[in-house]
Amino acid sequence: MPDIKTQLKDALTDALKTLKVENAEIIIQEVPDGKPGDYGSPIAFVLAKSLRKNPALIAQEIVAALKNPAGIARAEVVGPYINFHVDTASFVQSVITSDTSLPAQNKKVVLEHTSVNPNKEAHVGHLRNIVLGDACARILRAAGHEVEVQNYIDDTGRQAAESIYAMSYFAAEYDGRQKYDHWLGELYVKLSEAKETDAEKIEQGVSEVMHRLERGELRNNVADVLRSQLDSYYELGVEYDLLVWESDVVNSGFLRRGLDILEKSPYVSRPTEGKYAGALIMDVSEFIPGLEEPNIVLVRSDGNAMYVAKDIGYQFWKAGLFEGLSFASFDTQPSGKVLYSSSPAGSEHSNGKTFAHGQEIINVIDVRQSHPQTIVRTALALSGTPEGKEAFENSHHLAYEVVTLEGQAMSGRKGITLSIDEVIAEATRRAKAIVEEKNPTLQEIDEVAHQVGVGALRFGMLKSEAKRIIDFRWEQALSLQGDSAPYVQYAHARACSILRAAQAEGLSDAAADWAKLGPLEVKLAQLISKLPEVITTAARDLAPHQIAQYALDLATAWNSYYNHKDKYGRPDTQVLKAEPGLREARLALVKSIKQTLATSLSLLGIAAPEEM
RNA sequence: GCGCCCGUAGCUCAGCCGGAUAGAGCGUUCGCCUCCGGAGCGAAAGGCCACAGGUUCGAAUCCUGUCGGGCGCACCA
Numbered sequence: 001m002p003d004i005k006t007q008l009k010d011a012l013t014d015a016l017k018t019l020k021v022e023n024a025e026i027i028i029q030e031v032p033d034g035k036p037g038d039y040g041s042p043i044a045f046v047l048a049k050s051l052r053k054n055p056a057l058i059a060q061e062i063v064a065a066l067k068n069p070a071g072i073a074r075a076e077v078v079g080p081y082i083n084f085h086v087d088t089a090s091f092v093q094s095v096i097t098s099d100t101s102l103p104a105q106n107k108k109v110v111l112e113h114t115s116v117n118p119n120k121e122a123h124v125g126h127l128r129n130i131v132l133g134d135a136c137a138r139i140l141r142a143a144g145h146e147v148e149v150q151n152y153i154d155d156t157g158r159q160a161a162e163s164i165y166a167m168s169y170f171a172a173e174y175d176g177r178q179k180y181d182h183w184l185g186e187l188y189v190k191l192s193e194a195k196e197t198d199a200e201k202i203e204q205g206v207s208e209v210m211h212r213l214e215r216g217e218l219r220n221n222v223a224d225v226l227r228s229q230l231d232s233y234y235e236l237g238v239e240y241d242l243l244v245w246e247s248d249v250v251n252s253g254f255l256r257r258g259l260d261i262l263e264k265s266p267y268v269s270r271p272t273e274g275k276y277a278g279a280l281i282m283d284v285s286e287f288i289p290g291l292e293e294p295n296i297v298l299v300r301s302d303g304n305a306m307y308v309a310k311d312i313g314y315q316f317w318k319a320g321l322f323e324g325l326s327f328a329s330f331d332t333q334p335s336g337k338v339l340y341s342s343s344p345a346g347s348e349h350s351n352g353k354t355f356a357h358g359q360e361i362i363n364v365i366d367v368r369q370s371h372p373q374t375i376v377r378t379a380l381a382l383s384g385t386p387e388g389k390e391a392f393e394n395s396h397h398l399a400y401e402v403v404t405l406e407g408q409a410m411s412g413r414k415g416i417t418l419s420i421d422e423v424i425a426e427a428t429r430r431a432k433a434i435v436e437e438k439n440p441t442l443q444e445i446d447e448v449a450h451q452v453g454v455g456a457l458r459f460g461m462l463k464s465e466a467k468r469i470i471d472f473r474w475e476q477a478l479s480l481q482g483d484s485a486p487y488v489q490y491a492h493a494r495a496c497s498i499l500r501a502a503q504a505e506g507l508s509d510a511a512a513d514w515a516k517l518g519p520l521e522v523k524l525a526q527l528i529s530k531l532p533e534v535i536t537t538a539a540r541d542l543a544p545h546q547i548a549q550y551a552l553d554l555a556t557a558w559n560s561y562y563n564h565k566d567k568y569g570r571p572d573t574q575v576l577k578a579e580p581g582l583r584e585a586r587l588a589l590v591k592s593i594k595q596t597l598a599t600s601l602s603l604l605g606i607a608a609p610e611e612m
Numbered sequence: 613g614c615g616c617c618c619g620u621a622g623c624u625c626a627g628c629c630g631g632a633u634a635g636a637g638c639g640u641u642c643g644c645c646u647c648c649g650g651a652g653c654g655a656a657a658g659g660c661c662a663c664a665g666g667u668u669c670g671a672a673u674c675c676u677g678u679c680g681g682g683c684g685c686a687c688c689a
Contacts, residue, residue: 032632042631045669055669080669081632158689279687290615292685300687307689370616371684401617401683438651452651464625467617469682475638476624481651482637483625490651498648549626552636563644563653571647590648612651 003529004091007069008039008084018065019058021047030526037076037083038091038522044080055080088522089514092585095525096592100532105144110318110358111137114233114240115152115365118225119163120185121419122232124472125366125403125410130420131461131605132400133364134238135544138603143539148355152314153245155222159188161209164221166191169205179421180228189412216247216344230331230339232420236454237605239333241340242355244314244325248342252324254313255305258379259298261321262312265382268298277301287378296375308372312379319380319391320357323348327355360394362542366402367467373397398542400466407471418472427453427478434480435612442611451607453478455485458606463548483552485606488597491555494562495594496610498575502587505576509588513581520561520573521589527554528596535603544604551600558593 002010005028012026024046031040044059051058059077066075066082071094073087113133116122122130137147154160166172166187174183195202212218226243233239249255259280262268267283278301285294298309316322328346331339340350365373374397381392402409408416432449435442442448460477461470480486531550538546566572575586598608 027631029631035632040632042670045631048669079632154689276687281687288615292614297687302687304687306687367617368683399617434651439649468625469618471624473624479638484637484651486651487637490649494649494652501648545626549636552626556636559652560654562648563650565644565647565654569644574648576648611649 003532004069004071004086005039005533008041008072011066011069011072012041012043012062012082015062015066016043016047019047019051019061021051031083035083036078036085038086038526040078040081040083042081044082048080086522088517088519092517092521092525092589093512093514095529096588100529102142102144102532102535107359108146108148108357109140109360109362110148110150110356111140111362111364112150112152112318113137113364114238115154116229117154117157117159118222118229119159120188120225120412121179121181121421122229123410123420124405124418124423127236127420127423127457128400128403128461128470129364129366130233130236130238131458132398132466132544134236134605135458135462135547135603136362136364136398136542138605139535139539139544139547142535142599142603145360145539148241148358149239150242150244150318151240153222153226153243155219156210156213156246156250158206158210160222160225161206161213162191163188163225164213164218165202165205165209167221169194169202179231181225181232182419182421184225184228192413214247214250216251219245219247227331232424234334235424235450236420236458237607239335239337239339242327243330243339243341245342246310248325248344249310249314249317251344254317254322254324255310257322257324258313258316259305259309261316261383261385261388262298262379265384267382282375282379282382284375284378284382287381288374308375311372311376315361315376315380315391315395316383316388318356318358318361319387319395321383321385321387321391325355326350327353358394359390360396361391362396362398364398364400367399368402370397370399373399396542398466401469403470403472405472423457423477424454426474427457429453430478431456431480431486439612448609448612451609452480452486452489452612455489455601455606456480458604459485459488459548462544462604463552465543465545485601485604486612488551488555488601489606489608489612491558492594492597492601492608493610493612495558495590495597498590499587499594500610501576507576507584507587509584509591511581512585512588514585516579516582517585517589520564521586524557524561524589524593527557528592531596531599538603547600547603551597551604554593554597554600558597 008028009026016024026041026043028039028041031037044055047058048055056079059080059082063075063077063082068075071087071091073085076083114130116126137149140147163184169191170187172187174180270280271277279297280299281295281297283294284296285291297306299305325342326346326348327340327350328343329338330341333339363373377392377395380388380395405416405418410417428450431453435445435449456478463483534546534550561573564573575583575590578586601608
């Protein structure tokens with residue numbers, strides 16, 4: 001059955017036919033507090049001009065011609081608005097019992113996030129990328145898409161080389177006392193300092209390591225760091241489908257293949273004179289207006305490819321313009337899901353899997369990469385292939401703003417940095433202190449503290465728009481009250497507690513008498529019924545904050561309902577102490593609220609403990 | 613210089629493909645456990661929605677301009 005808003009839209013469309021109005025765009029909205037009705041439409045305003053009539057009069061005529069859909073008790077004219085009153089019993093019952101999962105979209109989305117250099121521990125700037133990408137993947141899946149999450153491993157870059165070289169330069173031996181990526185990160189920093197006195201030797205050593213990396217020789221060294229980093233991501237509840245190693249991308253000729261495609265494009269040329277003589281350049285002026293210099297160098301005149309050309313090759317592969325990587329399993333993740341990896345020793349379809357071929361491609365990369373990302377996307381449009389054009393339309397750069405630390409830009413050199421591991425540990429510690437205080441008899445305190453602490457962290461990264469700068473401050477990031485994950489988790493636990501008590505009493509919602517419910521319950525049901533709509537728009541806009549805001553709204557509404565008092569100041573919304581029939585109906589509503597809160601949190605990758 | 617993003621309560625932010633009195637949290641003040649979990653609830657105070665024009669029956673929301681702030685614009689990676 002279509003949701004209530006769609007039904008109302010259809011009913012209005014029918015009614016408008018009697019007024020000889022077609023194709024009007026009908027808006028259905030929730031009625032603000034204090035006005036009569038539950039859903040309303042300002043449609044009469046829109047028609048006032050073309051019908052040359054007073055909107056209030058039009059509203060009356062529409063209502064006269066209107067046949068209310070099931071679940072709507074009556075329509076009322078409120079000035080120029082048409083407001084609908086739902087039939088409490090049937091509305092709440094249908095909201096609670098209907099299946100809210102969204103239909104499959106038959107569309108494969110390739111989503112890249114994380115892509116942290118494998119040479120030191122990840123910091124809170126990366127945290128935002130990881131959490132944002134992970135939440136988007138979850139939301140897209142809920143919206144019915146098939147999602148393949150890729151994590152790009154830049155194992156041939158200078159940073160990886162410096163860290164690996166630092167081990168031999170300092171003859172350092174890992175003793176297991178700290179997390180491996182932290183240990184290596186320290187050597188990396190130390191090496192940067194040593195450059196001041198021993199630049200030549202270091203430069204030579206690093207360069208040698210870079211060459212070995214390109215040949216894929218030191219892959220195990222990189223994998224050591226990577227596994228250590230992955231441990232942190234797993235702790236955040238983040239998992240991947242595929243690791244794509246840059247050395248594999250390079251060695252499988254993606255660069256050559258990408259350039260082969262581009263060289264056929266009329267926008268790509270190799271000038272024989274002028275300042276670009278001998279280089280391969282791409283003219284993007286038609287797609288990126290306002291550039292001072294519309295020519296992008298893909299291959300330098302000395303024959304070396306620019307980094308962006310590598311990225312273009314990778315992007316082409318994501319879109320399925322060519323094949324050429326082989327894969328093997330790399331790890332079993334905490335949930336039991338296998339993590340695959342590109343691998344020279346693997347096969348093209350490891351376990352029968354087909355990677356890439358995304359009909360939609362999403363790159364989660366910070367806003368400072370907007371320019372190169374636009375170039376990468378534009379290259380798809382210039383590829384001249386139908387798939388490329390299609391992929392151009394369906395490529396998105398999810399550009400998020402940076403994270404600053406107490407107002408300062410992060411900088412490894414200046415020591416202004418904060419690792420994910422440190423933040424997780426501190427968040428969990430603070431959460432544990434509160435849990436111990438509030439609920440000392442709780443069984444799995446450590447697990448719950450972790451869920452609450454990590455939840456608070458993730459929520460803080462997700463609750464506002466991606467294009468907003470986040471200034472990381474401990475008190476805000478780890479706040480356990482107010483607009484936070486623990487607030488929502490608490491609302492959830494509170495619902496669980498009622499459900500537990502009900503179960504102990506052997507109550508079942510089969511005996512629900514829906515007609516005994518009132519307007520307070522209708523408000524809650526309205527909110528519950530909104531989730532699919534929220535998921536759809538959050539997926540469309542790649543905007544997890546919409547889910548976060550929704551979760552807060554629902555938790556607030558539920559807390560408010562829970563504490564509601566009649567005019568004598570007595571609680572009038574109790575569940576278990578309500579009369580039979582009403583009691584079971586409210587119980588069913590609470591179950592639905594609990595479920596909806598848990599679903600919302602899970603879309604953000606946040607756990608919903610039953611007790612806390 | 614050009615391009616992108618931001619400007620809403622003291623602070624941090626929702627609301628933005630136009631609709632009904634602009635909403636939260638933090639902070640401040642005052643109430644609420646004889647009641648299923650007080651990590652909660654209720655209330656007060658706090659807004660020329662940066663500014664100026666325009667479009668519209670209607671603008672925080674759309675358009676133009678101005679002013680503030682951030683970021684980006686290499687034959688680097």
